[in-house]
Amino acid sequence: MKISVLIPAYNCQDTIYNSIRSAIKQTYKNIEIIVVNDGSTDNTAVRLDQYVKHYNNQLRVVHAEHLGVSAARNRLLYEASGDYVFFLDADDFINPDTIESMVNVVNKTNAEVVVCGNDLQGVFGLKNSVHSQICPNRREVLKYLLKDRSVRNYAWGKLVKKELWKGIEFPVNMVFEDIATVHKVLIKSQKTVLIPSIHYHYNVSSTGSITYGLKPVIIQDMLKACAMQAENILEFDPTLRNEVKRMLLRNKLIATLSLLRNFQFHIEPIREIFKYQPSILTK
Known part of the structure; x- marks a missing residue:
């Protein structure tokens, strides 16, 4: 079974080596590692070309114009030739036995998706x-996904059968593209297995991470992505209505707290956040 480890990269010169190195060091050897450089303006491209020379048989780099992380992820899926794919962000890293452990689960259970545990680097415990x-x-x-706990709303940390991605693309020019997309794969999966091992290490201190520093300009994208998720999940299973409502309320509170933390004390934008409601919940 061939595995494609897919890494979107943009202006990550200080972290990209650790990410690639963690993929190179995998105990499971039938893998390809593909990096799409999304038009980086720092030294990321130069360093990637150096790494390709050093890891010639294990690493492939595609240089593309800057179209955003969604376009980079879509290009990675297009380039991937593996039976299963695993997304790895350019500022994160995985354990050496990550792919082997997840492949073993696939072989034993015929799972189409395997989700591993993760921790947040920089947030103790x-x-x-x-x-x-x-x-x-x-x-x-x-239900796990809507709580964003054991199944996170991220593309990373999941070994996914490549066929499940057929017909699914990340929305270009949109932040929080994972929220708008990952649930579609999980809806298609006939068997998803969750394992307890902490294999994925998410770097929350990275300057490229927006999850813990929302700004007013991206809050609308966040709410739009949540609405897209709500629409698709309720079309699949209307009995999840209460869980969807709780997800939307949680993200509205996150958006409001982010506005306050960024010293945006105007009441009208906050009112707009709480007035926001996906159409499927107003039918």
């Missing part, structure tokens, strides 16, 4: 994982 290996049905998987 904050981990997200299940207590033991489980194989929930799709409704339960989506």
Whole structure:
């Protein structure tokens, strides 16, 4: 079984080596590592070309114009030739046995998606994982996703059968593209297995990470992505209505707190956040 490790990269000269190195060091050897350089303006491109010379048989780099992370992810899926794909962000890293452990689960269970545990580097003790290996049905998987706990709203940390991505693309020119997309793969998956091992290490201190520093200009994209997720999940399973409502409320609170933290004390933008409601919930 061939695995494609996919890394979108933009202005990550200080972190990209650790990310690539963690993929190179995998104990599972039937892998390809592909990096799409999304038109970086720092030394990322130069360093990637150096790494290709050093890891010639293990690493492939595609240089593209800057179109955003969604376009980079879509290009990575196009370039991937593996049976399964695994997204790895350019400022994160994985354990040496990550791919081998997840492939073993696929071989034993015929899973189409395997989700590993993760921790947040820079946030002491904050981990997200299940207590033991489980194989929930799709409704339960989506409930985990809506809570954004054991199944996170990110492309990373999931070994996904390549076929599941057919017909699915990340929305270009949109922030929080993961929220708008990952649930579609989970809806299609006939068998998703969650494992407790903490394999993925997410770097929250990176200057490229927006998750913990929302700004007013991107809040609308966040709410739009949440609405897209709500629409698709409720079309698949209308009984998840209460879970969807809680997800939307949680993200409205996150957006409001981010406005306040960025010293945006105007009441009207906050009112607009709480007036926001996906159309499927107003029918």
